[in-house]
Every structure is written in structure tokens, then in C-alpha cells.
Amino acid sequence: MSPRNAPRNAPRIAPAQAPYPPAVARTLDQLKTPGDQPLSLFRTLARDARLFARFTGAGLLDPGHLNLREREIVIHRTCALNRCGYEWGVHATIFADAAGLDAEQLAATAAPGIAACWGPREALLIGFCDAVHASADLDDGLWARLAEAFSEEACIELMLLAGFYRTVSLLANGLRLEMEGFAAPPPWA
Template sequence: MHLNTPRITALTDAALTPEQRQALAPVTAPNRPVLNIFRTFAHAPEALTRFLSWGNYILRGNSLAPREREIVILRTGYLCRSGYEWTQHVEIVRRGGMGDAEIAAIKTGAEAPGWSAADAALIRACDDLHERQFVSEPVWAALKAHFSERQCMDVVFTVGQYTQVSMMLNTFGVQLDEGQKLDPDLDARG
């Protein structure tokens, strides 16, 4: 997290226009709060609608297995220093059975002990894309050794999506949702 307070405030239910309510409809469920990310992005309802469509592909249509997809999302969020993104997806991976040691290893990177060759290739691809906006030949070859062409494409799509999300979250100052705790390694507030 970079900011102590939001630059763009998450909208309350009372402040929503009909267009904003419509844009939020896909992420609204009974007895479940609408996350601050969506309440913030709702300031631009047309953008939110399109964002949700692409995000739905990344989270539900992606050819990567859920664990692989989440490794890519977490590594990207960590590299982008997005405390909000990291916090949301750590909760997701914990529900999926990933333990603290593996979550910590995502921060360390591909050289952390215990990664399979496939997992290390995913992490290295994230690092390449973050540093160069390009996957180097050796890393691409490592990806191709474990993943189909479509899965390799989905790695790039996922890193691109979550880099964009992280930039928006960081810049807009989206604050953690109620009850969440910021990982101290991602506290960049001055």
C-alpha cells in the first residue's frame, strides 16, 4: 500500500447512481459486502463493466489451474507492491489450501526452495514481464516445457491484468476491506 487514505473514495450504497448500481450488479451478492476495489472503480461505470468482463476471463476462463493462476497473481501483486491485491489473493489461496511457507516463497521468488520446475517457470515469467515487459527465450522455453501454448498466453494475460489492477489500486489508494490486515512487506506508506 502506498497511501494512508484513498485518492478516489469507495462509493457508499447511498452515493451510487443507477449506472453505478448496474455496473456493480455482477459483484453484488446477498450477505456479502461489495469490495472496495469495485466501489472505487464504480466511479467509472463503463470501465468497471468492461474490467469485470476481462477479469472474469482471467479468474474463470483462464486455462491455468487455479493454483498456478494464483501463483502468477500473487507474484505480480507482490512485485507491483500492491498491498490490496496481495491481501485479497492471499485469502483466496489460503481457502484453496496453500500454506504460509508457500505464500512466503512467492515473495522470495523462483529461487526459494521447494518449487517445482513448472512453478519456478511461472514465477520467472512474472519476473521477466515485470522487469522487461517480455518473457526471455530461456524462460519461455521453461514455460513451454510444462504448459500448453494457450496456458503460456494466459500467463502473459494474467500478469498484464494484475499489473494493471495493481497500478490502479496503488494510484487510486484503494484501502483494505474491513477486517483485513496489511502484510508489512507491502506497506509503502510514508
Template sequence: MGPLPVSEWTEEDRELLRGNLPRADRYLSGEADAPPMPAILGLFARHSRVGAPWLAFSGTLLDDGALDPRDRELLILRVGHRTGCRYQWAQHVGMAQAAGLTLEQIAAVAAGCVADGADAAGTAGVWTDRDRDLLRAADQLVDNHVIDDATWARLAAHLDERQLLELTFVVGSYVCLAMVLNSVGLEPAALPDPDDAKDSRAVPDAAPIP
């Protein structure tokens, strides 16, 4: 299932998406210099009554959330890797760099599991203890749908109650989004090589949506 062409959007689609994502105006302006429409907006236009509120929710996580942006993007990249969501990975690589993750760290996100307390081969020294616990939390939520008591307790030393709650919302919502994107086969126009985690270039479609 591909994006709905803008020419087929109803007025309701336009109003719903504009109302829940203010930056949508720049894509719908009709101006000659308007940026290309992100594929995910076109996909959500196929069911704008669900897609538009989703954009509002994800926009809150991205723009008004309590988590540090670096922590948030680390979690999202881990979800993108664990769920095999190529679109999600490509969409957030540039955002992760902007939030402070290095190319080495972005590559290490896809290098393996840290749940056993050891770094994956070739990633020694890349992560802080806090980073490892964030990655563990993401892995545990993906695998078991719960963060274990030990990981939760360690995270609670660094995060307040709002941030802890938001962590579960971020991982859960991006797992849900990955299910949608993987099922419809949505991919960005320019895609980093999925077999090369170090190919973490930002892509033209990598606007913060969502």
C-alpha cells in the same frame, strides 16, 4: 480516491456492474444479511463503463481460464508483491490457499527473486522447477515486459498454447490493476502485515473480485 458509496450509484452503475459480475447481486440485495460491499466494486462504480468490463475480463480469468488455479494465484501473488500492491496481496492470499498454495509457499513468494536460478534464502525445497519458471516469467514480465526464450521453452513443456497466452494476460492485467489500486490508495478493511509475508490470513474483503 475511495469507493463510491452505494447510495451514490446510478442505475446505470448498478446495471453495468450486475451485468458483468453476476455475484454483485449479493452485495446489492439490500438484505440485512448481505455481505459488506468490497471496496474495489465501489471504486469501479466511479467509472462503471470501464470498471464493469474489467470485472467481466478478470472474472473470465478467475472462473473460466485455462490456467490451473494454483498457477494463476502464484502469478497474481508475485505481481502483488513485485508491484507493492497491498490490496492485491490481501485479496488473493485466501484464494491462493484455496487453490493449493501452502502458507510456506505464500511467504516464499515475497522472499526474493528466483531469476538467477537459485532460491531465496530460507526457501530451499519450497518450489518445483515449474513453480520457479512461473515466478521467473512473472518477474521477467514485470521487469522487462517479455518472457525470455529459455523460460518460455521450459514453460511450454508444461503449458499448452492457451495457457501460455493466458499467463501473459494474467500478469499484465494484474500489473495494470496494481497501478490503479496503488495510485488511488485502495486498501482492504483488514490488511495482513506487509512486513510479515507469513501473515497470510484471509481477510473479510477477500472475495474473488477480481
């Protein structure tokens, strides 16, 4: 069967298998997750060492201008808006507890509108995600609210984070990556 005629749930490109090139192997060793192997997203990108290096070098999971909870709200909402169950489930499993996101809040990242479970700053993040998803832009009113709540550097990081996880969503959805065995199912599944 050609890739064009592959079933919707079959990966379009098979992940690379060990042994990996040395630079790829070193990076994969640093990206440990609960599964037996590195994430299939990482292993698929590892088919090309250049693309893999560019992708893994652009990550925003390090301590930055946002706290873990803020970062994860933006990642979950962005992935939910793009119906990327693969990445939503990985983050729900690996980061939600540490970020203090309970089951209601996780479900709210995928629900339309701004749920009552969010505080004002969190609701602002949800509104930010919805706006950039809808128009790849921020109106002046939203920008003013963000600038009042977050530093300029944090505002830049928010835009980078939403854009990066839109790219991750495109990769995971477009490549038809199978859910990781350890990952939580998304609320819309």
C-alpha cells in the same frame, strides 16, 4: 485538504456508495467477498459504469488453461513485485487455502528469488513473473521452458494474467486503496 496533499494512506478517490446503477449492482452482487461491502477497488471503479464494466469483463478468475494454484502463484507474485498489499492480501485470504498455498509459500511469493518450497513448474511461474516484471518480455530460453510445460493457450493466459494484475496493482496503489478489513497483511508490511 486537496487530493494532491492527502496523506499517503488516504484513498485518493472515494468509493461509490449504494444505490448503484442497476448494471453495476448486478455485477457487484456476483462479486461477493468476505467483507460487509463489495471490495473498495470495485466500488471505486463503479463511479464510472463504463470503466467498471470494462474492468470486470476482463477478469481471469474463471476456470481457464491454468489451474487455481498456478493462477494464484502468478497473481500473488505479480502483486508482490508491484508491492500491492491490497490485492495480495485479498487473494491470500480468499484463494490461498483453496489453491493449496501454505504460509511458507505465500511468504515466498514476496521474497526475492525462487524459494526452495516451489516445485519445478511453480518455480517456472515465479521466474516468468520476475522476467515480465523486469522487462515486459520473455527471452527465448524462458519461452521454450514455458512452451514445454504449458499449452500455447496457457502461455497466452499467463501473459494476460500477469498484465491484468499489474494493472490491478497500479489501480490499488495509485488510488491508495485502504486494505480490506478481512485481508491478510502482506509479508512486507
